[in-house]
Amino acid sequence: MSTHDDAKHIAHLKDFYRRHGRLPAYKELLFITGFSSRASVFGLINRLSKQQFIAKDDEGHLSPGPQFFARPKLGIVEAGFGYDADEIPDDAHAIDDYLIQRPEATFLLTVKGESMIDAGILPGDIVVAERTREAKNGEIVVAEVDGSWTMKYYRNEAGKILLIPANRTMKPYSPKQSLSIAAVVRGVVRKYS
Numbered sequence: 001m002s003t004h005d006d007a008k009h010i011a012h013l014k015d016f017y018r019r020h021g022r023l024p025a026y027k028e029l030l031f032i033t034g035f036s037s038r039a040s041v042f043g044l045i046n047r048l049s050k051q052q053f054i055a056k057d058d059e060g061h062l063s064p065g066p067q068f069f070a071r072p073k074l075g076i077v078e079a080g081f082g083y084d085a086d087e088i089p090d091d092a093h094a095i096d097d098y099l100i101q102r103p104e105a106t107f108l109l110t111v112k113g114e115s116m117i118d119a120g121i122l123p124g125d126i127v128v129a130e131r132t133r134e135a136k137n138g139e140i141v142v143a144e145v146d147g148s149w150t151m152k153y154y155r156n157e158a159g160k161i162l163l164i165p166a167n168r169t170m171k172p173y174s175p176k177q178s179l180s181i182a183a184v185v186r187g188v189v190r191k192y193s
Helices: 003-020 026-033 038-050 095-099
Strands: 054-056 062-064 070-073 091-094 106-110 126-131 140-145 148-157 160-164 179-189
Touching: 003 026, 003 038, 026 038, 038 054, 091 095, 095 179, 106 179, 126 140, 140 160, 148 179
Parallel strands: none
Antiparallel strands: 054 062, 070 091, 106 126, 126 179, 140 148, 140 179, 148 160
16 A cells, blocks of 8 residues: 555544544545455554554544544744745644643633633633643733632732733732633634635
8 A cells, every 4th residue: 555545544534523523433434535355444543543644542443533633734934034044844743742741630612702802712612621720920921800700811929819811901800709720721822714
């Protein structure tokens, strides 16, 4: 089996995953790949598993592996004056690997409001948050404060906790009754169109 054939099968698997939200079962793989035997399907699964495109659990169920969502990184682009950009990929990166350190503790939230705009977090953006009960000074936290949820910079100054917005028109505030940190923001994703 050639690398080109595997790339074609990976494209079919990604299309199936996009449409169904899951990877196909073994019987469905026979149809998708056009293979005539289960042995060929098992060979493909083993190759893609070794390449970390797919993962198998103890019961043989398939799920996307770390490389399943990888995208080619073509190099560096100058944000100032331009230069000749090479089209040679320097690596492939999965966005999850870049943004997520602890997958079991990570979730996404859609941003509402403008309290973090000076930190580059705008309404409609999606933040990548990692569950934790503690935060360090300067981290952006997702917290329940006096019964309401918010996202702000965290600061502990000699035992006095401040939640600081990244918006010049808003003032920092201290919890009056309660503060429960739920997560620390690890990244932000914005879609332009």
